[in-house]
Every structure is written in structure tokens, then in C-alpha cells.
Amino acid sequence: MLFNQSQFRKEIISRLKSTRQHFADISDIVNRFIQQGPDAKKEVERDLVHMERNMKILDIKSLDPQTLKMDPDWLASFKKGDQEVSGLFASLTKDYFSNRRDKLIYYAGLILLLCILIFWAVDKWILSVV
Secondary structure: OOOOHHHHHHHHHHHHHHOHHHEEEOHHHHHHHHOOOOOHHHHHHHHHHHHHHHOOOEEEEEEOOOOOOEEOOHHHHHHOOOOOOOOEEEEEOHHHHHHHHHHHHHHHHHHHHHHHHHHHHHHHHHHHHO
16 A cells, blocks of 8 residues: 555644644554555655655654653654654644745735726726626
């Protein structure tokens, strides 16, 4: 079975959006997608790195079970061994929310411009008919 990247991203983002403070344990989602095939762990790792470093929408940390402190070097604990991933926490960044707001403002402005153009065209058409 192939790794479904869009489904993976949707599940993580919906989990984080539905939690308080947009912070949650994503280990169960990661483990479910890792079990899909032999190369799935590498694909999941690539996608998590991409969402954190390139897209800048996630802040990922791992929880150290001995000290109970959050470790920003989650990739090292993710790569260790073939056992299931545990203690992987993520949160949505400010860039994620500003991106959504910027898109909303852009599309609202575009719709307003189209409405103005339609009203102007209808007005010109009515004046030319009369």
C-alpha cells in the first residue's frame, strides 16, 4: 500500500486544530502510517521534516520518558530502532495561522473586486439599453 501524504497531513492538522492550544501527541497517527509498508517510515519522516522545516506549519518535539522533558531533536528519537514511535508531540505554528489569514484576505479582496466589476458592467449595460 502506498503512503497517502495528503491523508497523513489532514489527520495531523485536524488533530492539532481540534485540541486546546493546538498541541497534541501525534504518535498514534505516525505509527498507523508507518505500518502501511516497508518504505513508509522513510516517507513519514520526510513528510514530517518537510512540514516542520520547509512549510513551517508544525513544531515537533519528542518527550523523553526518563526526564519528562521535551526534546527539540525529535528526529534522532524517531530514527532509533524499528519499534513504534512514542512521545512525539506537535503543535501548529504562527505561520500556519497567518498563512490561512493571508489567503482569506486575498480571496475576500478578489471576490470584492469581481462584485464591483459585475455591478459596473450591469450598470453600463442598463444605461446603454435605456
